[in-house]
Amino acid sequence: MRLLAVGWWLQLKVRSRSRFDGLLGVLWPLFFSTTVFLMFRAGTQSAALLSAAVGASVMGVWSATSTAAGGALQQERRQGTLELLVAAPRPFPLLILPVTLAMATVGAYSMVATLLWGRFVFGIGVTIHNPIAFLAAVVVTVVAIGVLGFLIAVCSVRYRASWALGNALEMPVWLICGFLVPLSALPAWVRPISWLLAPTWGMSAIRAAAEGRTAWLDLAACLGLAALYAAAGTVLAGRLVDSARTHATLALT
Amino acid sequence: MPVVDVQELTRTFRSGRGLRRREVHAVRGISFSIERGELFGLLGPNGAGKTTTIKMLITLLLPTSGRATVLGHDVVERPREIRRRVGYVFGGDRGLYERLSALDNLRYFAELYAVPAREQRGRIAELLDLVGLAGRERERVESYSRGMRQRLHIARGLLHRPEVLFLDEPSIGIDPVGARELRSTVKALAERGTTVLLTTHYMFEADELCDRIAVIAGGRIVASGTPAQLKQRVSGGGVVEVEVFGIPDGVVGGVRTLPGVRTVSVEERGQAQVLLVHTEPGADVAQAVLGRLDGARVGRVVTREPTLEDAYVELVRE
Numbered sequence: 326m327r328l329l330a331v332g333w334w335l336q337l338k339v340r341s342r343s344r345f346d347g348l349l350g351v352l353w354p355l356f357f358s359t360t361v362f363l364m365f366r367a368g369t370q371s372a373a374l375l376s377a378a379v380g381a382s383v384m385g386v387w388s389a390t391s392t393a394a395g396g397a398l399q400q401e402r403r404q405g406t407l408e409l410l411v412a413a414p415r416p417f418p419l420l421i422l423p424v425t426l427a428m429a430t431v432g433a434y435s436m437v438a439t440l441l442w443g444r445f446v447f448g449i450g451v452t453i454h455n456p457i458a459f460l461a462a463v464v465v466t467v468v469a470i471g472v473l474g475f476l477i478a479v480c481s482v483r484y485r486a487s488w489a490l491g492n493a494l495e496m497p498v499w500l501i502c503g504f505l506v507p508l509s510a511l512p513a514w515v516r517p518i519s520w521l522l523a524p525t526w527g528m529s530a531i532r533a534a535a536e537g538r539t540a541w542l543d544l545a546a547c548l549g550l551a552a553l554y555a556a557a558g559t560v561l562a563g564r565l566v567d568s569a570r571t572h573a574t575l576a577l578t
Numbered sequence: 579m580p581v582v583d584v585q586e587l588t589r590t591f592r593s594g595r596g597l598r599r600r601e602v603h604a605v606r607g608i609s610f611s612i613e614r615g616e617l618f619g620l621l622g623p624n625g626a627g628k629t630t631t632i633k634m635l636i637t638l639l640l641p642t643s644g645r646a647t648v649l650g651h652d653v654v655e656r657p658r659e660i661r662r663r664v665g666y667v668f669g670g671d672r673g674l675y676e677r678l679s680a681l682d683n684l685r686y687f688a689e690l691y692a693v694p695a696r697e698q699r700g701r702i703a704e705l706l707d708l709v710g711l712a713g714r715e716r717e718r719v720e721s722y723s724r725g726m727r728q729r730l731h732i733a734r735g736l737l738h739r740p741e742v743l744f745l746d747e748p749s750i751g752i753d754p755v756g757a758r759e760l761r762s763t764v765k766a767l768a769e770r771g772t773t774v775l776l777t778t779h780y781m782f783e784a785d786e787l788c789d790r791i792a793v794i795a796g797g798r799i800v801a802s803g804t805p806a807q808l809k810q811r812v813s814g815g816g817v818v819e820v821e822v823f824g825i826p827d828g829v830v831g832g833v834r835t836l837p838g839v840r841t842v843s844v845e846e847r848g849q850a851q852v853l854l855v856h857t858e859p860g861a862d863v864a865q866a867v868l869g870r871l872d873g874a875r876v877g878r879v880v881t882r883e884p885t886l887e888d889a890y891v892e893l894v895r896e
Contacts, residue, residue, distance in 0.1 A: 328689050404674070405673040406675065408638050409690070414662040570637070
């Protein structure tokens, strides 16, 4: 736990100290939320607008994590620290997980920014009927998104070009996980894919808590899937590190 | 039992597919061993296979064939046991978190290398003192000079008190004063019982520090022994250095055919070139060499005893 906590804190420091990244981090969620609010304001249903406000806030968490997770290990590779992480005696997955959890935490800012932006610029007040469940749902969703980012990140231990994976998954997940439109609006064949993605359940739990419905089943599903991702990522990380040692892809050249 | 034991180790890098498939044989069946407390040097030109060898020993690369053990553990079968007990320091600017302070870097790597929490503070302070960064530890690494970064690398590599330390060209890019301090730190570590494998381009560094040296070229070990033994390989002969401003075509080949000449090489030194002629014992070839340079602008001519560097140059060009 200490390793995870120290790793998370120092990775958070690393990621919060670039002025350029910081500026993008501030502006990006506002851009997303403005687009979504303008789209949904054209409609007449206030319930849909509220749902979109919450969805847009989670979009920011996912975008910050997915795009950064793909590039995180490439960045470690570029600065020569990836080899040091692999050469460390601690289990490699425990060194990578805090990296993506730190990204998800940075992304969590976008939730707050989106809701405040909606409230003060667009006049969309989100009433949270069950604050405790809402808070729990937000924390679990952020952690689940971080763990999904971990699954993406470990791929780039072996494949240098897999930094693009996170970018490729960014927008499909917005749709498939129901951030923008309800799952019922998606084609039937897409829904099983949605159910396999933890953010779907996290999103559902956040909405349920905000609206005063029970969120605990959705939360359990989100947490269960995150645990599965963590287990799969751990196995995958072991195999990919061995493959990287064989194919010499830990260093830049 | 040797602390590091390498038997017929090879590593081949493959790239491309199909007709574009390319193979580079970086290490070709090398064998050597290092005893506890020994300071062993691996010398060779760029691309000789030094870093590849070190990366196999610290478990970052899997060998293509052959076998290596570190502290009795096989590098393929038992990587975790090896990682716990070895340290790795490489030269250059990379390998640190630039946006963090030196202190945060060391805190992070102390966690990574499983330094017990209650020991971390004291150990970090001790190492900051050792490498001369005490008082500067709260500054971000991005503001550090190359020498300071290198010293921080050393501190990082020593955090978990490794029994074996792998130093891959640690003095590269450091100013002479920093390099001297680094050498004294390495020497002190070896005196305290740490086994050290050092790669360097600087012959005087190897001569000053290493108990034994293996010269590696083209992925093969071409000679090994104590610095004195390596020097003996070219002793008995002599070296003639001729400074020339523009060596005419065909002169090097011509000098090579002179009686009493062993090898000939050319070094670039600023605007001049230096013709290095290694001679047989007792041979006086200076006049004959100058005769071959007739018409060229010649500067200083020196006849001297061979150094370890001469031995190295002769070995890697054989």
